[in-house]
Amino acid sequence: MKALILGGGMSGLATAINLLDLGLEVELVEADEIFGGRASSWKDEDGDMIDNALHVFFPYYANLLNFFRKMGIEDNIIWKQTEFYYMQEGGREAVLRFANLPAPFHAAAAFYTLLRSYTGVPRWKLLFTAAGMGGAVMYSERKLEKLDEMTFGQWAVRRAPVDAFLPMEPGINGLTFTPSWMVSAKVMLNWFRKVAADPDSARVGFANGGLGDIWVGTCLDYIHSKGGKTELRKAVTSINLEGNRVRSVTVNGEEERTADLYVSCLPPFSLRRVLPREAFRYQYFRDLWHFQYAPSLSLQVWFDRKLTDVDVTFFSNNCIFNTYADLSNVLPHIFTGGSMFEMVLSPADHIEGLPDEIIFDIALEQIRSLFPSAREAQVRKYKVVRERQGVYRPLPGMEKHRPYQRSPLDNLYLAGDYTRTHVSSGGMEAAIWTANHCAELIALDKLGKSHILNVEWKPKKGLVPLIKPATRVGAALAGLALARRMVKGAKR
Numbered sequence: 001m002k003a004l005i006l007g008g009g010m011s012g013l014a015t016a017i018n019l020l021d022l023g024l025e026v027e028l029v030e031a032d033e034i035f036g037g038r039a040s041s042w043k044d045e046d047g048d049m050i051d052n053a054l055h056v057f058f059p060y061y062a063n064l065l066n067f068f069r070k071m072g073i074e075d076n077i078i079w080k081q082t083e084f085y086y087m088q089e090g091g092r093e094a095v096l097r098f099a100n101l102p103a104p105f106h107a108a109a110a111f112y113t114l115l116r117s118y119t120g121v122p123r124w125k126l127l128f129t130a131a132g133m134g135g136a137v138m139y140s141e142r143k144l145e146k147l148d149e150m151t152f153g154q155w156a157v158r159r160a161p162v163d164a165f166l167p168m169e170p171g172i173n174g175l176t177f178t179p180s181w182m183v184s185a186k187v188m189l190n191w192f193r194k195v196a197a198d199p200d201s202a203r204v205g206f207a208n209g210g211l212g213d214i215w216v217g218t219c220l221d222y223i224h225s226k227g228g229k230t231e232l233r234k235a236v237t238s239i240n241l242e243g244n245r246v247r248s249v250t251v252n253g254e255e256e257r258t259a260d261l262y263v264s265c266l267p268p269f270s271l272r273r274v275l276p277r278e279a280f281r282y283q284y285f286r287d288l289w290h291f292q293y294a295p296s297l298s299l300q301v302w303f304d305r306k307l308t309d310v311d312v313t314f315f316s317n318n319c320i321f322n323t324y325a326d327l328s329n330v331l332p333h334i335f336t337g338g339s340m341f342e343m344v345l346s347p348a349d350h351i352e353g354l355p356d357e358i359i360f361d362i363a364l365e366q367i368r369s370l371f372p373s374a375r376e377a378q379v380r381k382y383k384v385v386r387e388r389q390g391v392y393r394p395l396p397g398m399e400k401h402r403p404y405q406r407s408p409l410d411n412l413y414l415a416g417d418y419t420r421t422h423v424s425s426g427g428m429e430a431a432i433w434t435a436n437h438c439a440e441l442i443a444l445d446k447l448g449k450s451h452i453l454n455v456e457w458k459p460k461k462g463l464v465p466l467i468k469p470a471t472r473v474g475a476a477l478a479g480l481a482l483a484r485r486m487v488k489g490a491k492r
């Protein structure tokens, strides 16, 4: 049985591997000149590494980590401390440091460290932030589902005074490329619940090298060693139907490719353009038009000296960048001779139309105001990356429009970080989870066998299960004490 895979990003390469392992013949076509999609990297004219964008890994990426383990490349992720730095004007650092204590005390300790040094919001407001986020950790799955009906901003305004959740904004922007007043509350709280779930899950991992270097080559070698075929510069230009099946796929407007089954690992924005009109008789495919593009840009800046020795992720408010890292500290064996800042610029709606040099000038001015040592430093070079950017915007209500991996067409399956999964609204774990689930469905539908690939990540619960009963017992005891006092008072 032959499968044609459309798109060679993370979900496409993982699907190819999964289907080869099932014994299928595999062919993969990719429009770009490199494989890896948004999780890729390349070298510039000076031989310097350019990442498509700063990517971080988390320990709760259970399926991605299993996939990397299977490929023998899990050591290509370097794990750092469980801390995040906030850089504030004038070089004032604040840190959110998760302690090695049982949950939820590890998170409480982290908020305490933030409280001491974060100056963007008055401390009394940060207490509301802590209470709000602490409550969210205990939400049931059902309650979380309901939160897809409102924005994070709406959720926040019911719990705290204005701006109390400002420290969350860079994380929200960096993860979803969307402001908090637009993003689904469910999406953000789901992420927060995972990061704050146990003392280890806030640990951030970085690619030990170019983002694509750490995984793409190994995957291609695996695919080719099993007889799979991969081609670059082959853009799918139409998917051709015959009744309830895909008959063929046209590539580069002229070549017709056929297979027994087809897996789209294209982004929704590409897929909906190559589907034929009749596909939109199905609500399933009409749903693809609900996806709105959230743009991003990536910026790398090489300085002639060190600006900081922090080797984890930075967050900053009110800048065109929000999440960034100094890769000369993260990967000192690769980036030598001065700081190299790699920054995600998002939401980029208001800057993507600007020329590179203006974007760089704005970013540099902001870096200088956050890192006083940058005022003396010379910039050796910079690079704005515009290719392979963006994610879909996880607005309230989007979860129901994410397509399931089994389509209504008999021989078409979908994978990709935007397709339906409970793990997250997108990201590399979603890309792998959906590629795995797609293969699980194909095994069931076409080979008549059960083939389980995905695993469920389970946080260490710590003392969290005791919190609710303890609060109830506390409230009952307080009620009893009050009643006793009232009875005593009445007797007197």
Ligand SMILES: Cc1cc2nc3c(=O)[nH]c(=O)nc-3n(C[C@H](O)[C@H](O)[C@H](O)COP(=O)(O)OP(=O)(O)OC[C@H]3O[C@@H](n4cnc5c(N)ncnc54)[C@H](O)[C@@H]3O)c2cc1C
Pocket (backbone or CB within 6 Å): 006, 007, 008, 009, 010, 011, 012, 029, 030, 031, 032, 035, 036, 037, 038, 039, 052, 053, 054, 055, 056, 057, 234, 235, 236, 237, 265, 266, 267, 270, 274, 296, 297, 298, 344, 388, 389, 390, 391, 415, 416, 417, 418, 426, 427, 428, 429, 431
């Ligand atoms: C700035 C930025 C920062 C990010 N940071 C993180 C992070 O820190 N952690 C994290 O987990 N995730 C992060 N992500 C998301 C992560 O990159 C994606 O979730 C993941 O790479 C998605 O893989 P995919 O295969 O689903 O899609 P893609 O990587 O988009 O793959 C789709 C492929 O289809 C190809 N294609 C498109 N149209 C056609 C066509 N017509 N014919 C043939 N091929 C076509 C594309 O060229 C591409 O190779 C980030 C993304 C960006 C943009």
